Amino acid sequence: MVGDQPHHHNMSTLWATKLELAAQVGAYPYQGGKFADLEPVFQFLISSYPNETCGTIADDDWAAPFIDPGNALVQQAKDAKTSGNNATSYEYFLRAQALFRISHFPWIGPGSTSKLKLQTFNSSKDALKSAMDVAHNITFEEVSLAYNNSLKLYPDARDDFVVWAFRPATTDKNGKKTARAGPLPTILLIAGLGLNKPDQMASIAPLLRFGYAVVVMDMPGTGDAPITGRYTYAGAAGEGTPPSDTNLWSAVVEYLQSQPHLYDAKKLFVLGLSTAAYWTFKLMYLMGEHFIAGVGQGGPVHYTFQEDWLNASQTLSYPCNLPVALGHAFGYDDPVEFTREAWHYSLLNQGLIGTLQPGQILSVNGFDDLVFPVDDSILLATAYPPIVANATSPISSAAPAPMLRLFPGADNTGEGWGFPYVEQFFEQAIHGFGSGFSTSLTTRGTNSLTATSGARNAGAHDHTLSPAVILTVVLYSLARIMVL
Known part of the structure; x- marks a missing residue:
């Protein structure tokens, strides 16, 4: 509607x-x-x-x-x-x-x-x-990390921030809880606009069951983040200044790499839902060489930051006034000022979309997204340099094309279909992809639009949703239709 x-x-x-x-x-x-x-x-x-x-x-x-x-x-x-x-x-x-x-x-x-x-x-x-x-089956640690603002370039920055580290655990008959030992495949989960670090258990729990460690951080401008999104494009804090989020991502990656007894640095992933997918995609363009894949569900990319969309989105699918909430996250108290300045935050305008990101990106969304325009998801997957078949080509296996999975009839993030699909991605990823990961689910078949990198999708895999998941999604969808 x-x-x-x-x-x-x-x-x-x-x-x-x-x-x-x-x-x-x-x-x-x-x-x-x-x-x-x-x-x-x-x-x-x-x-x-x-x-x-x-x-x-x-x-x-x-x-x-x-x-x-x-x-x-x-x-x-x-x-x-x-x-x-x-x-x-x-x-x-x-x-x-x-x-x-x-x-x-x-x-x-x-x-x-x-x-x-x-x-x-x-x-x-x-x-x-x-x-x-x-x-009984989860351990938790709050870790304080430093944010480097030694040059005092960013007026909104704090000197430190916290991330939350979760690991699968077992509890013996005497009630003693022990975290799973050894370096584990690890997912950096970036919390979103309305769901902060404490709000992520629905996503964290299944990932822990698969055997991942999960490290959760607040995206810029929300929760305990040390910066807003305001100075996250080049020159925002003054001529020649780098984006303020560069130091944020560096601090988190350095932490993950400095704990080899906890995190397997060769098996790192990033996950972000809704607005957090924007930061997932950006991180993959900036530092994707450190991650096997970055998965974003329904994030803004370019068209979201256009004035006409922001004006229209005030009364669309988001529960509240989106430009007000999003503007706060980007450091603007005045939504009119944010709407006027938002074009700076487009990943296309920042020169990232259409360039070679060094890690695999998977974008998952609903085809009927009315929080952020679905055109953003399509742009991310299709604005990609052509492959030149010669020895001097910059294209390599280290620069795979983004993959896209859209669910017809679903709103932002793919709603009830999106995260079960993402769960299956990570369930397979922990064991290795073998000949590739199929971006088609047998339960939706040809009803879904898929844009993929062919090399990563050679070899089909059967990813059938469980009956319990299907029933939950169907009941949710029917209830949503009745309300509309």
């Missing part, structure tokens, strides 16, 4: 046409939460602020009604832990975390001035950390 979508009208329609369904099926942005926790909070918001939406209500007014219910869930989790019921404790900590997540949606990050949103963001982090304490 294109045009002014009803969830932008008021608090009641936001609930009825967008978040109620997400709460019922555990979909974005409420993965891991319970309907019974969120529904009474929204009934309060509807009765108290009937003419507001999440894009117009004051930040503290939005966050306030989540605090007491979230704290009550935390207390239930603590009580369960005290009684020795770690499984129940884990469940309630994650339920609390999901509720706190919505309280600071759609943006929290450097420059945020809402005391209550900052409070609930900290509560969200604490709930996730507490859940990891009682998880």
Whole structure:
């Protein structure tokens, strides 16, 4: 449905046409939460602020009604832990975390001035950390890294930031938890605009089950990131200045390479969902030689940053006002100023799209993406230098063409189809691709548009979704159609 979508009208329609369904099926942005926790909070918001939406209500007014219910869930989790019921404790900590997540949606990050949103963001982090304490099969470590701003080029920069490191683990009969030993294949997971570091367990858990270590960081301009996105193009901080994110990526890559007992430096991957896919793609163009592949779901690339799209996107699929939230992440308090300046952040305008990225890129999205234009996904995969068959050609196996997988009828990231597909990619990747990775799923067959690099896709593989996944996706899709 294109045009002014009803969830932008008021608090009641936001609930009825967008978040109620997400709460019922555990979909974005409420993965891991319970309907019974969120529904009474929204009934309060509807009765108290009937003419507001999440894009117009004051930040503290939005966050306030989540605090007491979230704290009550935390207390239930603590009580369960005290009684020795770690499984129940884990469940309630994650339920609390999901509720706190919505309280600071759609943006929290450097420059945020809402005391209550900052409070609930900290509560969200604490709930996730507490859940990891009682998880029987996951270990967690918070790692502080330095951000090099020694030349003081970037006025929005802090000197350090944290990443979260997760590893698969086992717990013996005495309750002792031991992380899986040895260097593991590792995924750098870049958290997105509305889902920060604590909000990624739906993505992290299956990757840990496959045997990966997962290191999670906030993308620029969100969560605990040391920079906003404002100075991330050349010359943004003054003539001749490099992009501010260069030092960020260098710090993370250096950390991964400096821990050979934890991370297998020859088996590194990057993953980013929605807005975080933008940073995944950029990282792959800048430092892709360090990674086997970078997987991005539904990210902006070029057309997103055009003024006409940003103006139209205010009332499209995103739950709130997208240019406001995205502008905050890029360091702009004024969405009009951001819309005017956004063209600088296009990866095409930065001279990256259409050049040779040294690592494999896989872009996964819905064909009917109304958060970011699907044209961005297509541009990424098709704006690629032609292969010249001679000995002096710069094209080599180290510069594969990007791969693209689009799901017809699906919105941003491929919705319910996208991440199961990405899971299958990583499940196969940990064992090696052999003759190549097929970008077709047998459950969707020829109904999907695929643009791929031929060399990487020689040799078909059967990637059939499990019946449970198919049923979940079908139920979600039917419910979404009923709402629309």
